[in-house]
Amino acid sequence: MSAIDSGLAGKVALVTGGSRGIGRAVVERLAGDGMDVVFFYRGNAEAAQGVVDAVAAAGGRAEALQADVTDAAAVAQAVERVVESRGRIDLLVNNAGIVRDNLLAMLEDADIRAVLDTNVLGVFHVTRAVVPHMISKRAGKIVNLGSVAGDKGGRGQSNYAASKGAIQAFTRAMAVELASRKITVNCVAPGVIDTEMSQAVRDLAGEQVTQRILLKRVGSADDVAHAVWFLASRFADYITGEVLHVDGGFKME
Ligand code: NDP
Numbered sequence: 001m002s003a004i005d006s007g008l009a010g011k012v013a014l015v016t017g018g019s020r021g022i023g024r025a026v027v028e029r030l031a032g033d034g035m036d037v038v039f040f041y042r043g044n045a046e047a048a049q050g051v052v053d054a055v056a057a058a059g060g061r062a063e064a065l066q067a068d069v070t071d072a073a074a075v076a077q078a079v080e081r082v083v084e085s086r087g088r089i090d091l092l093v094n095n096a097g098i099v100r101d102n103l104l105a106m107l108e109d110a111d112i113r114a115v116l117d118t119n120v121l122g123v124f125h126v127t128r129a130v131v132p133h134m135i136s137k138r139a140g141k142i143v144n145l146g147s148v149a150g151d152k153g154g155r156g157q158s159n160y161a162a163s164k165g166a167i168q169a170f171t172r173a174m175a176v177e178l179a180s181r182k183i184t185v186n187c188v189a190p191g192v193i194d195t196e197m198s199q200a201v202r203d204l205a206g207e208q209v210t211q212r213i214l215l216k217r218v219g220s221a222d223d224v225a226h227a228v229w230f231l232a233s234r235f236a237d238y239i240t241g242e243v244l245h246v247d248g249g250f251k252m253e
Pocket of ligand 1: 016017018019020021022023040041042043044045047067068069070094095096097098118122145146147148189190191192193194195196197198
């Protein structure tokens with residue numbers, strides 16, 4: 001329990017892509033605040049177990065479930081498992097995402113499809129499976145991971161930018177659709193964050209990238225997790241349909 005009561009202790013969270021990077025930081029942040037956290041991962045069982053162990057060592061509760069968000073049937077089954085064991089899902093964090101950067105002419109169909117399948121259809125699959133359980137409780141919070149790429153053009157990122165622009169639009173549409181059920185839907189849009197996903201870009205043009213960020217540093221996974229925690233907490237009860245940028249001012253440069 002933190003010194004300030006966020007209202008999260010004892011509640012149930014489902015986080016997609018919790019085995020690494022930003023998702024891992026979100027799982028640890030929420031579990032550290034007393035939430036019972038279940039997270040999905042795609043294939044890295046070792047990393048997933050590492051998160052479960054770290055949370056347990058810190059005195060929290062987290063469970064890892066293998067569920068590929070691109071597989072609607074597997075997602076529906078996994079969500080049912082969570083609801084059967086916990087009785088409810090209070091918070092959904094749609095975090096799982098991938099990049100397959102390339103200039104448009106060089107983008108294979110497979111690269112376009114993989115990004116849209118994971119980053120957009122994956123969010124539809126999980127949200128569609130979870131929302132009925134929130135509606136039945138007339139309560140819930142959904143936080144989607146967008147990206148600065150949804151606002152600011154980036155060379156070689158047309159597939160990824162399209163997917164994250166879609167998530168910002170999806171967030172606003174869901175906020176309208178679910179408000180009467182007392183469910184809020186918001187988006188956190190990170191800039192360049194120090195995870196495996198951004199490693200290639202940082203290796204290629206680290207200094208150039210840093211210089212284009214107003215605060216002159218890349219963000220940490222914890223920087224993003226704090227914003228997700230805020231939107232999940234009772235302090236954000238009156239916020240819905242918003243995009244919270246966590247990018248050190250990157251989009252303004
Ligand atoms: P990472 O590549 O570090 O981690 C991705 C996570 O998503 C892993 O847990 C991975 O599981 C999981 N995952 C990927 N595909 C699937 C799938 N099909 N089904 C289930 N889980 C899946 O990414 P980040 O932590 O950097 O990114 C997290 C989110 O933040 C993404 O939505 C990303 O687009 C967004 N973001 C990241 C930025 C950055 O600079 N890092 C910037 C802006 C936005 P597994 O371990 O099993 O592979």
